[in-house]
Amino acid sequence: MLGRIIRHEWTNLAADRTVWVLAGLMALISLYGVYNGATWSAFQRENIAMALDEERDRLAGHRAFVESGQEPASRFRNPLSPDSVGGSMGRRYAYLPPAPLAPLSVGQSDLYPYYFQVSTNSKQSFLNTHELENPSNLLSGRFDLAFVVVYLLPLLILALSYDLLSSEREQGTMAMLLSQPLPLWTLALGKIALRALVVLALALGFSLAGYTAAGGALASMDALLLWMAVVAAYSLLWFGLAVAANALGKGSATNAMLLAGIWLVVVVITPAAVNLVVTTSYPIPSRVELVQALRTATEDANARSAEVLSQYYTDHPEYLPEGEQPDPNDFTLRSYAVREDVERAMAPVLERYDGQLLRQQTLVNRLKWLSPAVVAQEALNDIAGTGLARYQHFLGVVDRYHDELRSYFIPKVSARATMTTADYDAIPVFEYQEESFGEILGRVSAGIVGLALPMLLAFGVGARILRSYPVVG
């Protein structure tokens, strides 16, 4: 019987020209979204490739100079000096490569720098973490496929199902249908099932098309499946809401108003309210304060530079070449000592700053369950590798690389060594270690549960109200 209803609904739907127009429009919009996302991640890849080319040529130039045995022209830009090469001359790029599904969701990836120039210089000099926006950007950004899924797909779903039962009542066929041994619930289910099949076929088809068009590899098929699971759970939630609204037995116009209201609350108002709560609960300290603290810390460290250097020797016995005595007049090493002292002094200030961002993110993670739209958006970003979690993971990788560079160069600085070609070849190379799929899976699964629960609730409430559905009158 269910199959017969589904077949019948297909003829109904196929005969409706507006459905085809809507589907066509959705196709165009989706393709535009994927095009946008693909353009952005191609742009990122290109920039990273260009940066790496520049880095390779620059270092090859320095290495060739060393090989030639020429005398350096300047003491400060000296390819033979580990101080110069570890500093800006030999700066290396640490980059976050776009994940395979990045073309599907730009997410927050256009808010944050996706590559840094790392050297032995202080962290503050390259990490521009303080440009981090407030989370109001959580639910906005580029027009990408994730945007289409989160904002527009619900509208297509509601357009197809706001009059699921009310139309039958209004055209008088409901009494004809229910005079047959047909449970109302089966009727609603059949009608929803066909629409869900159509919408999911469209949404999943566009995701797959976009993914392949953007050069997605089959190897990341599991991510694509996860993406589809989120889209399915989110879509079914909206179908559930449409069923629940129809179960009330009101007219089509009332249903349309009610569902549009729900859309507004879930997709627009709640996310905005969450942002407001988050930013007022944990306001970001002013940047001026940060700059001020940095200046004070630097002045202070410079004033105490002798003491700072001796402390540095104590802290890093490994930087002192074997058999040598600490040299209190090593001005080069003193600048490294000052850098580290400033970093230490800045740590609590930065913690207040970064910690506040972290607290904001924690609160967002707690409040996001209020709006399935936020849950879906976050999950899609996570899968596309454009969410905050992967970014923070990236910052950790950069941090470790920074330490690695320092441990490589500073002992050579302290030993007043000269860079050889072998030293050039041994400079640590940045390698991005991807998050494990398990971690992503964990976060996204929580999101899917967060979508499935309200979905089941909507269908459950709908089924409950449907029992007292007014067939006539």
Next chain:
Amino acid sequence: MLKATDLTKTYNGVAALDRLNLEVAPGDVFCLLGANGAGKTTTINLFLNFIEPSGGTAQVNGLDVTRQPLETKRWLAYIPEQVMLYRHLTGLENLDYFTALSGTDHYPPDQLRAFFKQVGLQDGVADQRVSTYSKGMRQKVGIAIALAKQAKALLLDEPTSGLDPKASNEFSRLLQRLSGEGVAVLMATHDLFRAKESGTRVGIMNQGQLKQTLTTAEIGHADLERIYLEQMHD
């Protein structure tokens, strides 16, 4: 086959149907007469479980319609005053769909077409979209749907409204045939003449109450009209 026991429906304390007791046996054609708002449609809707009774029970083949709505609907066929169909589908497609939902065995297309012929729809009509049908033609499709269902009981709410006299006459004969086959019929109508012609019994309702029941074989047309009008006076 159809049995109402103290069947009552009140809306905001006002009884639309007041303790109806009624039995329609197989082969009976029971015609409900009564003024507008007398409670005829309410009675039929109660048998279909479209509305919940405020008191009493409605039974089909011994089963309470509120307890076993699906089983009882298997035995019922319903023709409303306005048969509404899917306008963009052909008559045949409508018949096919509703018949499929009725739980009867699947009919091949030529058998479905035979139902169209039976209810007096010309060849070719079956393949036209319902949006091109007249009201009477839609009623006839409704009758075809009921026939295809092979129901044990018919619930008819002014089924011949909009039918031309010839079609109306044919419908009366169809009812007689079905009655002969043991189908129980409960029909609300305003047509005293048809009620006398095709009904085995008539019940006169007024303000939610069944006032009087008559056997059509025992009275003439004139008597029926006189009694009806008398009942309306109270």
